[in-house]
Amino acid sequence: MISNLVPVAVDTQTASKDFWARYHAYRRIRHAETRPDDPLQPDHLVEQRMKREDPFEFEHRYEISRDGQMMSYLIAATGRPGSPGYDSNKDFMWADASVHPDFRRRGIGRSWIPLIVELMDRHGCTTLTTGSEEESGHAFLKWLGAEGKLGGAENRLELSTVDWAMMRRWSEEGGKRSPSTKLEVYDGPLPREMWEDYCPQLTAMLNTMPWEQLDHGDIVVTPAVLAEWFDRMEMQGTVLHTMLTREPDGTISGITDMNYAPYKPNMIDQQFTGVRTDARGRGLGKWLKAAMLLHVKEVHPELERVVTGNAHSNAPMLAINTQMGFRQYRAGIEYQITRARLLARPGA
Ligand SMILES: CC(C)(COP(=O)(O)OP(=O)(O)OC[C@H]1O[C@@H](n2cnc3c(N)ncnc32)[C@H](O)[C@@H]1OP(=O)(O)O)[C@@H](O)C(=O)NCCC(=O)NCCS
Structure with a gap:
């Protein structure tokens, strides 16, 4: 042994x-x-x-x-x-x-x-969280006594399969259905003067993500957190693209962002997409996703696919992604186990 x-x-x-x-x-x-x-x-x-x-x-x-x-x-x-x-x-x-x-x-x-x-x-x-996308990992974690708490998948969109006319339609209809809502586009780090206002709005949206059975704390994004993200991206040569919808009173009603790493020029990572709960049902999610896809295709002509991660229970996001043509690439499960149960395993 x-x-x-x-x-x-x-x-x-x-x-x-x-x-x-x-x-x-x-x-x-x-x-x-x-x-x-x-x-x-x-x-x-x-x-x-x-x-x-x-x-x-x-x-x-x-x-x-x-x-x-x-x-x-x-x-x-x-x-x-x-x-x-x-x-x-x-x-x-x-x-x-x-x-x-x-x-x-x-x-x-x-x-x-x-x-x-x-x-x-x-x-x-007191609680350990870990995940796996592999059979060996699931078998080991079950043996360990960990409980599967959140199911999700890496989903991918092949640009060769996209219905571009539909994307243009989503983008145009989004603007028509919400004529007083403005779409903003940022390539690179967000301007510093936005951070104070942006962080609480992003934080609120992030905390509406479904966690299924996973025990978790709050996600808190502050200007210091944002500064760290942006410094890391700059250091690594990663390019951030952000789009948001803004209501006439200044409230950010929706956000979507993508990360482009030049070492993998044919793919881009779709990060978070969120629409405020009180602004849902107006087509803002489709507007943001379609406008962003059209934008990054223009900025990075060598792109072939978009990669994203979604919880299986995130029905609204999956509905939009599936219509766009995203398909499951790899499924995974997040597990948790308490310190007390870990100690109960042989070898502990
Ligand atoms: C998960 C992983 C780290 C386990 O490492 P390992 O050294 O093979 O695990 P162990 O030998 O200590 O296995 C302990 C027990 O887990 C169970 N187990 C582990 N792998 C298994 C498998 N492929 N199939 C069935 N049972 C398995 C068995 O009960 C095993 O005891 P046994 O061999 O006496 O029957 C390894 O398979 C791996 O690297 N997988 C890919 C990465 C991953 O998914 N990690 C997730 C965990 S954080």
Whole structure:
């Protein structure tokens, strides 16, 4: 079995060249296993991202390696005291672990349990959240005693299948049905003078997303959070596109945003789309989605597909996406388990 293997903490600030070589070899194997047709993020961008300390979260990374080969990797995170939304999120730790396909079913996965419990105790966390899109992950998490709480999928839209006449119609009809509502377009970070006003409106919309059975705290976006997102995007060369609808009194009634990373020029990530509950049923969601699709196709002519993630229970969003032509690419489940139940597993 694996009794002589121990998890070793990774400090990305001081990690050696050997660590990065092991890590990049490992993530290539995982990439080939999970998303073989997608471009791989270049090593230097990955290192840059992992070396940047998150001001709002503690991030703990560990590896299990032998003879210069990484066999397993784990990341766990939880909010830093004082970070926006800390009070309602402090009980939760999020983690993701994987084992090299050649070394599964030898007890490596279960050997992470004592470390996770120790990290949860260090931060006073009582619930662990983790997810999987793989059969092995579902089987392991069921064995662990974790409960599936939120079902979702990565959905993709192939631009070759889009009915562009319908998209133009949605976009035009949106404006006609709400003649006093303005559509605003921003390429790149939002202007700083908007942040104070934008953050509470985005926060309110984000917290209307369905969570199904998942226990969770509030999402709180402040100007400091936005600044961190924008700095990271600039550092990574990612381009943000935002569209919003604004009512005559200045209220933002709908938001949609997409991220474009130049290392994968044929795809773009559709992030959040939300319409205020009191503005639903007016076609704003379709207007925003169609206008954004027409816009990014114009700005990035090399695009072939849009990638997004949705909860299975998000009926209004899925209805729009399905009409546009989005199809399921990979399904996944978010699981939770309490510290007490983790301790009850063998190996803990
Ligand atoms: C999930 C994962 C980390 C498990 O790692 P592992 O080292 O193979 O797990 P273990 O050997 O400790 O398995 C513990 C128990 O889980 C169950 N289990 C694990 N993988 C299983 C599988 N593919 N099929 C059925 N049961 C499985 C078994 O009961 C196993 O005990 P047993 O081998 O004595 O029967 C690994 O399969 C993986 O990397 N999957 C892809 C990533 C992922 O989905 N991670 C999600 C978890 S955060």
